[in-house]
Amino acid sequence: MSPAELDAIYLTLALAGTTTLILILLGTPLAWWLSRRSGNLPALVEALVAMPLILPPTVLGFYLLLMLAPDSAIGRLWQQLTGNQLAFSFSALVIGSVIYSLPFVVQPLQAAFTRVPASLLQAAATLGAPPLDQFRSIVLPLCRRSFLVAACLGFAHTVGEFGVILMIGGNIPGETRVVSVALYDYVESLQFAEAHRLAVGLVLFSLALLFLLYRGNGRVRAVAS
Amino acid sequence: MRSTWLLCLFITLAPLNGWAAESLRIAVAANFRVVLEQLAPAYQKATGNNLTLSSASTGVLYNQIRHGAPFDVLLAADSATPAALAEQGLGSSHRCYALGELVLVGGELDALADPGKSLAIANPATAPYGRAAEEVLQRPAFAAGHGRHLVRGNNAVQTWQFWHSGSVELALVPRSLAQEAGIPIPRGWYSPLQQDALILQRAANNPAAEGFLDWLQSPAIQAELGQAGYGRCP
Numbered sequence: 360m361s362p363a364e365l366d367a368i369y370l371t372l373a374l375a376g377t378t379t380l381i382l383i384l385l386g387t388p389l390a391w392w393l394s395r396r397s398g399n400l401p402a403l404v405e406a407l408v409a410m411p412l413i414l415p416p417t418v419l420g421f422y423l424l425l426m427l428a429p430d431s432a433i434g435r436l437w438q439q440l441t442g443n444q445l446a447f448s449f450s451a452l453v454i455g456s457v458i459y460s461l462p463f464v465v466q467p468l469q470a471a472f473t474r475v476p477a478s479l480l481q482a483a484a485t486l487g488a489p490p491l492d493q494f495r496s497i498v499l500p501l502c503r504r505s506f507l508v509a510a511c512l513g514f515a516h517t518v519g520e521f522g523v524i525l526m527i528g529g530n531i532p533g534e535t536r537v538v539s540v541a542l543y544d545y546v547e548s549l550q551f552a553e554a555h556r557l558a559v560g561l562v563l564f565s566l567a568l569l570f571l572l573y574r575g576n577g578r579v580r581a582v583a584s
Numbered sequence: 585m586r587s588t589w590l591l592c593l594f595i596t597l598a599p600l601n602g603w604a605a606e607s608l609r610i611a612v613a614a615n616f617r618v619v620l621e622q623l624a625p626a627y628q629k630a631t632g633n634n635l636t637l638s639s640a641s642t643g644v645l646y647n648q649i650r651h652g653a654p655f656d657v658l659l660a661a662d663s664a665t666p667a668a669l670a671e672q673g674l675g676s677s678h679r680c681y682a683l684g685e686l687v688l689v690g691g692e693l694d695a696l697a698d699p700g701k702s703l704a705i706a707n708p709a710t711a712p713y714g715r716a717a718e719e720v721l722q723r724p725a726f727a728a729g730h731g732r733h734l735v736r737g738n739n740a741v742q743t744w745q746f747w748h749s750g751s752v753e754l755a756l757v758p759r760s761l762a763q764e765a766g767i768p769i770p771r772g773w774y775s776p777l778q779q780d781a782l783i784l785q786r787a788a789n790n791p792a793a794e795g796f797l798d799w800l801q802s803p804a805i806q807a808e809l810g811q812a813g814y815g816r817c818p
Contacts, residue, residue: 525640526647529653530638532637544639547739
């Protein structure tokens with residue numbers, strides 16, 4: 360592994376880790392709200408959450424590029440608050456990844472929350488448990504596995520992200536050049552041996568992560584039957 | 585536990601901000617990246633400066649530069665993009681650094697008149713080499729080949745990969761990719777593929793940027809570029 364590749368791997372893990380953490384923190388209340396409400400507004404929000412599944416990443420990346428540029432409202436505000444430019448920074452990649460991987464975290468959580476019986480929560484409420492306590496003592500233990508699934512999918516999807524990052528990251532070594540972009544660089548510069556090495560690493564990593572995740576699934580099924 | 589983890593993350597990310605501060609950031613068109621990567625050690629030896637290369641298609645680089653990408657020098661695959669950026673006040677010192685040359689791989693020139701042979705060209709809408717290839721195909725001598733199976737690559741490199749993988753029989757690609765495998769297309773058959781450089785706003789007061797372009801245009805480096813498959817600027 361060359362230092363440039365280690366940089367790319369480190370960046371990818373840092374990006375996926377930060378993104379997953381933010382997604383769990385933001386996605387949990389959002390998924391809960393979506394699972395307990397029906398009507399036009401929640402349907403619209405649910406559709407917006409699912410949009411990254413459908414939009415081509417380069418289109419999403421182009422709009423993010425406009426949104427985060429130094430002359431945009433968000434770009435200017437960020438510059439005033441932190442003194443640094445937002446576009447083409449690690450922070451920009453985190454913002455892009457959070458949007459891009461949002462459905463992969465929100466959807467499994469929402470599905471799990473929907474299955475939590477309202478009667479359990481009502482029983483807890485009659486016993487005097489405030490909403491946050493109900494969530495902690497009933498929803499969290501019941502949906503532990505779905506949190507794991509959501510976190511793993513969010514992480515894996517961010518690791519595999521490419522089009523958005525290429526557009527808003529600028530392919531800068533050590534700052535925004537993640538593994539998928541480095542892999543693309545190798546293919547574009549006809550360095551196929553290096554490309555194969557990174558690709559095999561990416562495949563094995565994703566396969567191992569998903570295998571561990573789904574093996575757990577089987578055990579839950581075995582216990583349930 | 586969660587906050588400790590966050591803290592660790594911030595501490596480990598902090599050094600990233602100051603990285604590569606002294607090196608020159610070059611935004612380079614995909615077709616020139618391989619060559620520049622090979623020349624970079626010579627530049628580092630000659631000047632003591634480092635080069636950080638970021639590559640994409642010229643169109644993507646244009647969009648990124650317009651939206652604040654932190655690059656010092658642009659090495660484009662055409663001359664229109666640097667001209668447009670200079671006009672918007674985003675760069676200066678616009679000049680040619682290499683001339684692209686088109687070659688045919690997979691057969692002799694008259695194979696272009698054979699409708700039974702599949703052919704790959706770069707997408708004329710986005711790639712300068714694709715526009716040049718289209719000009720060549722529009723010559724009356726090749727009119728007989730118009731019904732052929734024509735594949736368009738996203739850029740010159742992908743077009744070359746289509747041929748290299750055996751998916752098509754013929755391809756019109758840059759000489760820099762094909763090396764001795766290609767048959768040169770006569771220069772007069774397509775508009776010159778001038779590749780221009782621009783010093784970007786960020787490096788307006790950085791003498792190293794000007795020095796890099798001077799080095800790129802020096803006779804020794806231009807001779808190396810000739811070996812690598814590029815012609816001399818007019």
